[in-house]
Amino acid sequence: MSLNEVSLIDVVKKQVQFKVKSYTGIFHSLIILQFLGLFISTLGEGSMTEPGYGRSISVSYFSSSVLMGMTAMWLFLNTLLLTTRAYRDDDFTFVSTRWSRLLANFIFMILLALLGTVTSFLALNVLKVYLFLRNDDLILTNSLTFSETISSTLVLLSYLILISAAAYSIGSIIQRNKWVGIGISLFLIVLGAISVDSVGTPINFLIYFIMHESSLVLLLLKISITSGILFFISWVVSDSQEVRL
Amino acid sequence: MKFYEESDLPIYIQVAEWLENEILRGQFGPDDKIYSQYQLADLFTINPATAGKGLSILFENDILYKKRGLGMFVTPHARSVILSKRKNEKLTLLVNGIVDEAERLEVPFDELIDMLNRAKMKNIGERQE
Amino acid sequence: MIECKKLSKKYRSHSALSNLNCIIRENTITGVIGRNGAGKTTFMKLIAGYLKKTSGELRVMEENPFTSLKVSANSIFIDDQMSLPTSLTLRELLNSFARFYPNWNEPLAKELMTYFQLPQKAYVQNLSKGMRSTFHAIIGFAARCPLTIYDEPTTGMDAAVRKDFYRALLKDYLAYPRTILLSSHHLEEIENLLEDVLIIHNQNAFMHLSVSELKESVVAVKGDKAAVSEFTSMHNKLSINEVVPGMAMAIVQVNNYIRRENFPKLTFSNLTANEAFIYLTDSQEGGIDRVFERSELD
Numbered sequence: 001m002s003l004n005e006v007s008l009i010d011v012v013k014k015q016v017q018f019k020v021k022s023y024t025g026i027f028h029s030l031i032i033l034q035f036l037g038l039f040i041s042t043l044g045e046g047s048m049t050e051p052g053y054g055r056s057i058s059v060s061y062f063s064s065s066v067l068m069g070m071t072a073m074w075l076f077l078n079t080l081l082l083t084t085r086a087y088r089d090d091d092f093t094f095v096s097t098r099w100s101r102l103l104a105n106f107i108f109m110i111l112l113a114l115l116g117t118v119t120s121f122l123a124l125n126v127l128k129v130y131l132f133l134r135n136d137d138l139i140l141t142n143s144l145t146f147s148e149t150i151s152s153t154l155v156l157l158s159y160l161i162l163i164s165a166a167a168y169s170i171g172s173i174i175q176r177n178k179w180v181g182i183g184i185s186l187f188l189i190v191l192g193a194i195s196v197d198s199v200g201t202p203i204n205f206l207i208y209f210i211m212h213e214s215s216l217v218l219l220l221l222k223i224s225i226t227s228g229i230l231f232f233i234s235w236v237v238s239d240s241q242e243v244r245l
Numbered sequence: 246m247k248f249y250e251e252s253d254l255p256i257y258i259q260v261a262e263w264l265e266n267e268i269l270r271g272q273f274g275p276d277d278k279i280y281s282q283y284q285l286a287d288l289f290t291i292n293p294a295t296a297g298k299g300l301s302i303l304f305e306n307d308i309l310y311k312k313r314g315l316g317m318f319v320t321p322h323a324r325s326v327i328l329s330k331r332k333n334e335k336l337t338l339l340v341n342g343i344v345d346e347a348e349r350l351e352v353p354f355d356e357l358i359d360m361l362n363r364a365k366m367k368n369i370g371e372r373q374e
Numbered sequence: 375m376i377e378c379k380k381l382s383k384k385y386r387s388h389s390a391l392s393n394l395n396c397i398i399r400e401n402t403i404t405g406v407i408g409r410n411g412a413g414k415t416t417f418m419k420l421i422a423g424y425l426k427k428t429s430g431e432l433r434v435m436e437e438n439p440f441t442s443l444k445v446s447a448n449s450i451f452i453d454d455q456m457s458l459p460t461s462l463t464l465r466e467l468l469n470s471f472a473r474f475y476p477n478w479n480e481p482l483a484k485e486l487m488t489y490f491q492l493p494q495k496a497y498v499q500n501l502s503k504g505m506r507s508t509f510h511a512i513i514g515f516a517a518r519c520p521l522t523i524y525d526e527p528t529t530g531m532d533a534a535v536r537k538d539f540y541r542a543l544l545k546d547y548l549a550y551p552r553t554i555l556l557s558s559h560h561l562e563e564i565e566n567l568l569e570d571v572l573i574i575h576n577q578n579a580f581m582h583l584s585v586s587e588l589k590e591s592v593v594a595v596k597g598d599k600a601a602v603s604e605f606t607s608m609h610n611k612l613s614i615n616e617v618v619p620g621m622a623m624a625i626v627q628v629n630n631y632i633r634r635e636n637f638p639k640l641t642f643s644n645l646t647a648n649e650a651f652i653y654l655t656d657s658q659e660g661g662i663d664r665v666f667e668r669s670e671l672d
């Protein structure tokens with residue numbers, strides 16, 4: 001029987017298709033989380049009341065941070081799951097190499113981030129409509145121009161990709177060596193907690209480097225580079241990973 | 246169709262013997278095309294290489310000949326080759342066994358001949374029925 | 375198709391394969407036979423590219439299977455623990471395989487699903503052990519991969535299904551010859567299907583030969599004690615026992631064809647391939663009990 005020649009691009013494409021088709025649980029959980037986030041958001045984040053002469057002003061804040069936070073959490077956890085043994089073994093039941101699997105997973109992660117971004121924006125608008133319908137009071141929203149909407153979407157998307165890339169590298173390290181992976185995660189959490197606000201520490205530098213960038217182009221560039229580094233770490237760590245042990 | 250499990254002979258020899266029997270039975274006449282190794286493999290659920298080995302034994306014994314690209318065919322003298330081979334090998338072995346057994350049971354040689362005759366008569370009788 | 379030179383595999387502390395040498399030719403059905411823990415599964419998972427070799431050389435389709443996309447696309451590994459997503463129905467799973475494997479034989483898959491009464495809408499996790507093995511086997515047939523590896527494929531199947539499986543395997547092989555590796559605990563069930571047998575023993579390729587060679591390489595001889603010991607002294611004796619005083623029976627590995635008529639005092643009998651395998655790989659001296667238990671081994 002003659003051997004079939006296959007191209008890497010073709011296999012990666014099929015692997016992504018397969019993931020979209022079979023990882024239905026990931027999509028279901030996003031929908032549930034968005035509804036939950038929406039519900040929590042309608043409760044409002046805070047309010048203040050200013051008593052005055054004969055009248056009082058009551059201000060309630062609503063924000064999308066809960067929604068965004070939940071989306072980020074969803075992406076982080078599911079990316080972490082992608083690196084686990086069950087998913088890995090499934091991939092190798094079909095046609096796969098370690099390299100094609102990494103590429104397919106990253107493309108899949110970008111798709112997830114995209115989906116998270118779009119649904120978050122949709123949910124945000126649902127929130128606005130809901131508040132609008134509920135109150136006939138004055139609603140102040142920070143109304144964005146079209147280009148601002150685009151750029152904030154891009155920023156959210158790229159942050160989600162960054163979170164996903166970080167989760168994938170951490171997951172890959174954990175898969176190679178549980179203790180090293182957990183150790184690194186704990187180290188990062190502790191270091192992060194201690195040094196978020198103190199200047200001069202590496203974490204602080206990282207946060208400053210990535211978060212505090214006012215130029216959109218530079219921000220996207222920085223996030224891309226950081227994601228690239230994380231991608232490289234994932235590759236180094238997972239390239240000799242055995243399956244079906 | 247299962248025939249090999251009762252015997253402890255290698256399968257390719259059993260295949261060769263089965264084909265010889267088919268030729269003796271007249272299923273295949275001179276210059277008839279015989280089963281291919283793939284047909285034999287399918288027939289007996291055996292590996293085609295094993296079936297091929299059975300065929301090549303017959304080829305070496307001049308019972309089959311090859312036509313390039315067409316397969317294996319029965320030689321004109323296949324029947325006589327098989328008969329004389331069987332006579333030489335199998336029948337001799339059986340006869341030796343009979344004689345040994347007769348000596349062990351102290352059956353006189355004449356009586357043995359009688360027994361052979363009786364067996365022969367019985368066969369003829371059965372054929373006439 | 376497959377070439378191993380001094381192939382070794384170690385897990386953490388213990389060694390699973392050491393210095394295995396073998397060449398497996400294209401389009402042959404090779405039985406991979408060995409006692410439990412001999413290293414059969416490790417050997418086959420190395421070939422499938424699942425595991426990484428520790429040392430030595432391994433070429434499959436002229437490439438290193440661990441990193442080769444070509445090997446992955448042209449081979450499939452079937453066993454009872456195949457990892458399949460639980461979110462897809464059997465039908466959807468077959469569709470997934472069809473997308474990945476260009477030679478996929480959809481009509482055959484469909485017919486076999488019907489024949490073995492596997493419901494298209496079921497999920498693998500709800501199938502019984504035997505049904506699940508049957509489903510995996512169907513994947514193996516339909517994928518029509520140039521290299522198809524079956525590791526204990528009949529686990530859990532009942533006798534009738536096992537028979538069907540072997541028949542299907544052979545018929546499919548005749549229609550589309552390919553390289554097949556087949557491991558089983560039941561050598562007697564598969565020996566007729568095989569062209570070659572690769573015996574893995576003590577983490578090594580102990581013997582690699584045809585089934586008939588394996589069968590002919592071991593004989594049982596019975597007769598006068600002196601004659602038997604004279605005979606065994608010329609060959610590799612695997613076991614010898616005195617049946618009754620003066621009479622002995624021995625199991626002997628022979629290197630060339632024995633003309634039995636040269637030993638009129640001895641009675642020879644052939645062993646089945648499975649018995650031959652058991653005697654060859656038995657570390658202890660086999661007792662006479664073994665000989666009498668021959669019927670039990672079958």
